[in-house]
Amino acid sequence: MRALVLAIAALALLAAPATAQMGGGKRGGSDHAPAPEKPKIDEKAYKAALERVPTPKEKYDPWGGVAPAPAPTTAAKKK
Template identity: 60%
Template sequence: MRIVIAAMALVLMAWPAQAQMGGRRPPSEDKGGQPPKPQVDEKAYKAALERIPEPKDKYDPWSGARPTVPDRKSK
């Protein structure tokens, strides 16, 4: 009886590992071994970069981390 319970315990512990090691692959990887790469359209990429407007003010990523210091020229 102990052997049956031990065998069932081993089967139940190995079941999730078997599910992770499934033999099926996605259909895109079956042909050639690698998924297909998307095509890059260089003209569309450059046109999209040109449509981005230039910022008027220089961006300061640390502006929230620095304490505000009053301007000393106004005295």
């Protein structure tokens, strides 16, 4: 009898975290809640913001800091 009670208690302890992760059902809120309103996009403000972005002076190199640039080779090597 003692082994049966211990087995049931062990299963209950193992099942508790699993039910907590699964959500255990819906609490609060309903499935038919209205969708939140999206803010309207102002095209003039968007285009004005794009015009204010400065153009880069040199091309961006994402791998620039990984390895040093190879040394430029001068005239063809003579034997």
